[in-house]
Amino acid sequence: xxxxxxxxxxxxxxxxxxxxxxxxxxxxxxxxxxxKIKNLSYESGKDPVGSTHERISVKYYLxxxxxxxxxxxxxxxxxxxxxxxxxxxxxxxxxFMPMFIFLIVLELGYLYILMKGGxxxx
Amino acid sequence: MTIWEIIITSxxxxxxxxxxxxxxxxxxVYFERKISxxxxxRLGPNxxxxxxxLQPFADVFKLLFKEDIVxxxxxxxxxxxxxxxxxxxxxxxxxxxxxxxxxxxxGYQIKLVVADVNIGILYVLALTSLGVYGIxxxxxxxxxxxSLLGGIRSSAQMISYEVSIGFSIGGVLLMAGSxxxxxxxxxxxxxxxxxxxxPIGFITFVVSAFAETNRLPFDxxxxxPELVGGYHTEYSSFKFAGxxxxxxxxxxxxxxxxxxxxxxxxxxxxxxxxxxxxxxxVVLQIASFLLKTAFMLxxxxxxxxxxxxxxxxxxxNLGWKVMFPLALLNIVWVAMLIMIFKL
Numbered sequence: 001x002x003x004x005x006x007x008x009x010x011x012x013x014x015x016x017x018x019x020x021x022x023x024x025x026x027x028x029x030x031x032x033x034x035x036k037i038k039n040l041s042y043e044s045g046k047d048p049v050g051s052t053h054e055r056i057s058v059k060y061y062l063x064x065x066x067x068x069x070x071x072x073x074x075x076x077x078x079x080x081x082x083x084x085x086x087x088x089x090x091x092x093x094x095x096f097m098p099m100f101i102f103l104i105v106l107e108l109g110y111l112y113i114l115m116k117g118g119x120x121x122x
Numbered sequence: 123m124t125i126w127e128i129i130i131t132s133x134x135x136x137x138x139x140x141x142x143x144x145x146x147x148x149x150x151v152y153f154e155r156k157i158s159x160x161x162x163x164r165l166g167p168n169x170x171x172x173x174x175x176l177q178p179f180a181d182v183f184k185l186l187f188k189e190d191i192v193x194x195x196x197x198x199x200x201x202x203x204x205x206x207x208x209x210x211x212x213x214x215x216x217x218x219x220x221x222x223x224x225x226x227x228x229g230y231q232i233k234l235v236v237a238d239v240n241i242g243i244l245y246v247l248a249l250t251s252l253g254v255y256g257i258x259x260x261x262x263x264x265x266x267x268x269s270l271l272g273g274i275r276s277s278a279q280m281i282s283y284e285v286s287i288g289f290s291i292g293g294v295l296l297m298a299g300s301x302x303x304x305x306x307x308x309x310x311x312x313x314x315x316x317x318x319x320x321p322i323g324f325i326t327f328v329v330s331a332f333a334e335t336n337r338l339p340f341d342x343x344x345x346x347p348e349l350v351g352g353y354h355t356e357y358s359s360f361k362f363a364g365x366x367x368x369x370x371x372x373x374x375x376x377x378x379x380x381x382x383x384x385x386x387x388x389x390x391x392x393x394x395x396x397x398x399x400x401x402x403x404v405v406l407q408i409a410s411f412l413l414k415t416a417f418m419l420x421x422x423x424x425x426x427x428x429x430x431x432x433x434x435x436x437x438x439n440l441g442w443k444v445m446f447p448l449a450l451l452n453i454v455w456v457a458m459l460i461m462i463f464k465l
Contacts, residue, residue: 003125007132007237008217008245014136015213022367023206026190026360039194041266042355052195052265060278063438067281070446074288077453078244081295088461096457103450110446119442121435 062118073106123230135236139216147370148178154423161427182363190359195265204263205357205364208256212371215249218242219378220304222388222408234408235304242303243291246379250287250334253372254280257336257353260365264356272352275342275434282441283333283340286326289449293323293456294383307387317384319459323452324384326445331376333441336369338426342434377418385414 041048080087080099087095113119123131152167152174159166167174192201220235239245254277261273294316295301298309310316317324333340349355354365381387388407398406432440 003128004237004239006125006128007135008239010129010132011136011214011217011236014140015210018140018213019206019209019364022209022360022364023202025186026188026358026363029186030189030359032189034191036194038191041193041195041264042350043267044350048195048266052267052270053262056274060274063278063282066442067285070285071281071288074285074292077289077292078295078301081292081453082299082301084296084457085299085460093461096461099457100454103454107447107450114443119438121438 059121066113066118069109070106076102127230131230131232132236136217139236140213143213143216143371143374144367146374147367148182150370150374150419151181151366152178153419154426157420157423158427185363186360188359190361191356193265193356196356197263197265200259200263201356202361204256204260205361205368206256207259208253208368209364211249211253211256212368212375215246215372215375216378218245218303219375219382220307220387221411222404225404233304238302238304240300240302243295243301243306247288247291250372251284253368254284256368260357261353264353266356268350268355269353272349272355276336276353279336279340279342279437279441280334282438283330283445286330286441286445286449287334289446290323290327290330290452291383292449293320293452296453296456296460303382303387307382307389310386310389312389313386313391315384315386315389317386320452320456322448322455326449326452327384328380329440330445331380332422332425333437335372335376335422337373337422339429339432340437341431342437373422374415374419377415377422380418381411381414385418387411 041052043049077099084095155177156166156174167177170176170180192198217236218239220233220238222234224231224233226232257280258273258277261269261271261276264270264273294306297316297319298306300306300309351357354362357365388411390407390410393403393406
């Protein structure tokens, strides 16, 4: 059973090797003559102005937070989905109702976010 | 099989899969340029080799011998790590996608999948989530304003659509009752494709896959007219090629997943009723799998040249206010199907 996972580790090892080779091959084959002007950040031909690491719109943080909430719900749905058919054969409608209620609660939270304007982009 | 036999067969499978992935990325770029040329009434690449067939190799060697410029404002470590993460994810994800049924080769029962694990779909989800890091870090570490804007937009877009992808896959799991990709394909036996049984889930998955791979109409992270190159503005030489490669590899993986989850994988309806020999059936099934994948890849290019780009607020509204509720509805729909029709 555990041997099933051996190919996965081989795949991971292979992809690490190949991606490292690709990332470092440009240094190996290409020329390397850096100078100050060449190493400036690209800003449409002008000298760069100000700092890049300034404040970011709070909307992005909100989206990230909502993502964490809803993505965790996804993981709760999966075990139920995998076992649903068996549970339905033994328990009937009782296999469906708890998840249905869970999804309704989720949907209520979603509606609350909508009403509060959490998903509004101006 | 003993442990050494497993290692040897997996290494052979990985070598074949990786080579074909790289080659198909190269020719995907060629076909994209050719098809876009046809769509715009141009000729497209036609100089290198017969009808330009060697163009991808010319591009690769050109990029290989270019200078690798890292801007002074960049964070050197993260700037190098970002393409590495993107490539790693692109090369590791195909491992669980089965391209055909079990075959008997040289006295061994060989599964036509690199790793047949019972958590296959979770593995795919975990790795694709990791892909966001590559793009976000590339945008943040470059020290350029265009890169930063592209990276942030991209990460918000990718995590938004990941929720819909997760819920759409829930419907597939309900039908199959397993997270193992081979079981999912077997559950679609006899024309009972998930695309037919759960069209809503199919549509949400395909649209979200377009958004996850940053393809038009969702290519805001690198919207050329406004952000130059988006998150890879400050990348050159083979690091740029790495991002390019990862983007196309992700597109191929998305097509493989769409075919496996929704279009019946290698299944051809009623092929076993025709009375063909076992070997011919397997060959036909693998061919059908590759044909379906090629068709999905063509759809990716087709859509790119047919639909204009979304505005950012439209994109987020589509993700959160349309795709997410539809994907939830799909789960209830599939559960109803199973309960009412005893599928």
